[in-house]
Amino acid sequence: MRKSAGGTIMGWSRLSPAAAMALLWLCMTALGAGAQGALPDEPLRVTLAGKGREPGRPGGELRTILPRDKDIRLLSAWGYARLIGYDERLDLVPDIAARIEVEEGRIFTIHLRAGHRWSDGAPFTAEDFRYFWEDVANDPLLSPAGPPDLMLVAGKPPRFEVINETTIRYTWDAPNPGFLPALAQAREPYIYRPAHYLKAFHARYGDNAFIEEQVAAEKVSGWAALHNRRDSMFANDNPDLPTLQPWVVRNPMPAQRFTFERNPYFHRVDEKGQQLPYIDRILVDIADPSLIPAKTVAGETDLQARGLSLRDVTALKSGEASANYLTRLWPIAKGSQVALYPNLNANDPVWRSLMRDRRFRLALSLGIDRADINATLFFGLGTQGNNTAVMGSPLFDADRVSRNATFDPGKANALLDEMGLAARDASGFRLLPDGRTMELLIETAGESEEESDVLALIAQSWAGLGLKAILKPSERSVLRNRVYAGEAVMSAWSGFDNGMPAPGMPPLELAPLKQETFCWPKWGQYAATRGKSGEPVDLAPAQQLLDLFAEWEKAPDEAARARVWTRMLDLHADELFTIGTVMGVSQPVAVSKALRNVPEKAWYGWDPGAQFGIYRMDEFWLDRN
Template sequence: MFDRLTAILIAGLMALPAFAQSVAPQGAQLVVQESAFWAAEVEKGQMDPAPMRVPQTPLVVDLEAKGRDFGKQGGTLRTMVTRSKDVRQMVVYGYARLVGYDYDYALRPDILRDIEVVDERIFTLHLRPGHRWSDGAPFTSADFEYWWNHVAQNEELSPNGPPEVMRAGGEVATMTFPDAQTVVIEFPQPNPIFLQSLAGASPPFIYRPAHYLKQFHVDFNTVEEMEEMIDRKRVRGWAPLHNKLDNMYKFDNHELPTLQPWKPASVGGQSRALFVRNPYFHRVDARGVQLPYIDVVEMGIVGSGLVAAKSNAGESDLQARGLDFRDVSILKKGEADGAPYRTFLWANGAASQIAIYPNLNFADPVWREVIRDARFRRALSMGIDRRMINRALYFGLGKEGGMTALAKSPFFDADNLSRWALYDLSTANAMLDEMGLTTRDKSGIRLLPDGRPMEFVIETAGERQEVENALAIITDTWRDLGIKLIMRPLDRDILRNRVFSGVTMASVWYGWDNGIPQSYTPPGYLAPTDQVFFAWPKWGQYYQTRGAAGEPVDMEPAKRLMELNKQWAEVEDPAARSRVWNEMLEIHSQQQYGIGILSEAPQPVVVSDRLRNVPEFGKWAWEPGAHFGIHRVDEFFFADPELAQVIE
């Protein structure tokens, strides 16, 4: 018996909506048109003509059926990121996945031609005949076989064995390859999260370009060849080199073939990264025009404080990353003054715009005991004047309250939103007194059991001014609780490493990526299954490494979350899964593991006046949706591509 997720998938496959249509329109023969961008290479015989570059059964997109316009090829799209490593956003925005979400958040085949699912346990993947990597090499089941046999199960490349996506109930799946276009994955028990994992913003790449990577693998070379390569590349061994060149998500190796709409065309270490259209991309519009429409993406790497100013100056054609709600006024002013862009306000899908995470695994034993007392976390939450923050930073447009499911989710509960989230200094002070934290110093700051003042250090990534502004307001109200808030801005990578190592007392980040869960949404991010939930990094490490690192969960409410997460995977009934979700959300509301401040403040999106097919009312969500990805950037186009900036 299939659950709702599987039913949605199968229904989508049978219905073949516009997004997933894999054949030419009825009564017409699809003729794939040549791209002007690659015309010279084709004419010189350096590249096959367009009809030979797409799969025999491409993914045909009927844009009119989706309410969009057919576009023109050409032009350069400019966007910005604030760190060189964020070129990986091209994999997020490009959103080419084995299966992906459509606009209605139903799963459809994408890279795959088709998929068969039996009892959420056996997944048969059917590839598109004639599909090729960006360098023209065939994309076949051999690329899955290489990853499975020579990467996932190689102890030097994968010390912990195959990743979680290939496990169900702790047991590893099998992967077989009946022919060049078929891959069969069989789990020992149902794995209801498998397809959603494949559709993720940062997906598990269960395939690799074998023809490229074999040259760096010990299984396909002699000892002498490997030693010569290691010496020539000046690396410690073959495995570090392979791992460095093999990261499909980082998108930082321009020689690594890809299946994304655009491929890297520049070497790192520059102030901008260039990406050019993938000549072998598998999507085609219903007129026979190969996607993506846009030829080149130029990703500028700028300081975090410059994104809004440069967007205001018209230096970006598509921008949301690096912009916050506080930037809306300057963006709207630029628009009114004649700057060549529009400012859209998209819904924000995160469970909270700003959330504080007291670290339950903090290395300091005295502070750890205090932080682990739910009364302390509740008092912190009740000591936040959310209304003041909302009015000061979001013009009152945010929804005040704790971190929970958003109003558009069937699991929204107003009690969860308001529980321990109403500004009440009297009750908060009484809770801290009840904990025995009654002694204060001359300045009114409470003292810890060992006599130290309660200086609560919150570390931030230093990237969002709204976070610092909110913490500044909280500093004043927490002082009335006898707690001194100390804010410590850090580089994002340093912050994450400190949290993961247990030396961060508390941190601030966004809330859960997916604030609109459904019964078929895996609830793993509410349980201690991942170190990136900053309230329990050590518990997450323990789960992710199967006990090789981190600490086992040793608090009852968190143990219950683990039980419920397991329970969700074992049942198929949507009602039973809904009950799991409701209990997990109530536990979070009661325990305040992540202290949400407010949610649903709009996300500004800057769009060039010349750019088409960008939805005016979209949703900005990391998971599910991959930010711009679900809106299909490959379908965006310039109304006048001949006037678009030309890269020198």
């Protein structure tokens, strides 16, 4: 066999990259070439007893149900293998990395676990970081926008060094306090890639004939599009792509059932030295969202939260005995179950002017009967108030929750009159300054019956203010595009993803830094693209939030960061850039009685939390006896 300049064995070019790698690894093992066994030399040892858990028995299949095939990406969050991740106390602890040394807040040296391997048996080394940094993040075809934001400080990238096979270093000119929290996100940024697999699809390394053949077969525009399609670390849509997660997807999309199998090279062990995960396979069935509660009650799942809401609790409790499961209620760690997002960048000049007027936003907030929403839809178990840090966060403040969020229609009407909006049409609805009836279109993704019910109650309350609220459900991508373009005047979504913040977490959602925050999409786009798109901030309180975020980035310690967080949260409670409804609503979690080590009391959040991820699903085990 001959080799190309990049080292590809030409005689194997007809094999898939995964098959070629597996064959190469078998040959190396047969020759005694450095086989290290299934575990790293120094695996991560977890102490289950310290968590009130018990060592388990390996084996078994765990069943769960998801509403869409693309939702299998959640397994990448639930597995929650990260270079560094949050524990249940929200402390950052090394995981895939053996340790991370930080100097001056700007020099990060990452030490890997010697002998650690990808799920296909190939070594996980510094080369995987080098490949990402040099051949993906800084390749103009693969990453036209350049390196991701977490790798930039004041727009400048770090100096990257490979110290040895298991050590890499990133050095920035200034501190990068958001780097480690970013690595711990539910949606991992993946600053490494399986180089041994992806090089086959990279023009710099792969065999041209093989790449051209694959490009034609996939009907994509070129090698970069092919590489990006294969390089889907989070999506779980490429069974050939090696992973470091506890389970590996085995069948491609589309499918009605997906099988995830145990990663034989996973890096964690229990106190007895038994390799995790305990569970051999996770079977994911795809079902219509409306059927998930009934399927859960019928006992067709072992662990279920997706597709369940508080309205399902009565039915879930009734099925516990016959279907052999228990229903647990975990408070949702979002800033608000449903929140309203006035679009401060709306195209309509009249509505934009109103949305930017604090008095109008305050009137909308005071005009919501949150107690009615809580009692009617959430059995009175939630906490009515703003979109802010929830109970359990070190930044929680009860006064901030209720500030400007009590039901006071008299004051709300007085504020609207003060704004010159006293004129009404024949039906009693207020008129806009240009004479139009004040019809406020609230746009939604149309995915949640609960959300629609909340908005219907809000519309009923606002009618008492002379404001006609009209609900417009669409589809998620349509909603986002309309918000981003400024066509949507107001939208509804859940509250802050990070309702459980700690001072060391970047307050990204609190400042206009991302287009995805629906109250200021164009300002966020301007910040995210470094001025190439969007609009610069031109509202003083929003600019103050940007200034505070910059202050957080330069803060010397946790106490200083906590002070910045507090000021930003207070500013949100005062200005009402988003309008919350009810927080602390419980997420029903149906847990098979055979499933062990699932916490009885927990909170359910995305970032931080990764839903089940922070509770280490690899430690769950099945006792079918």
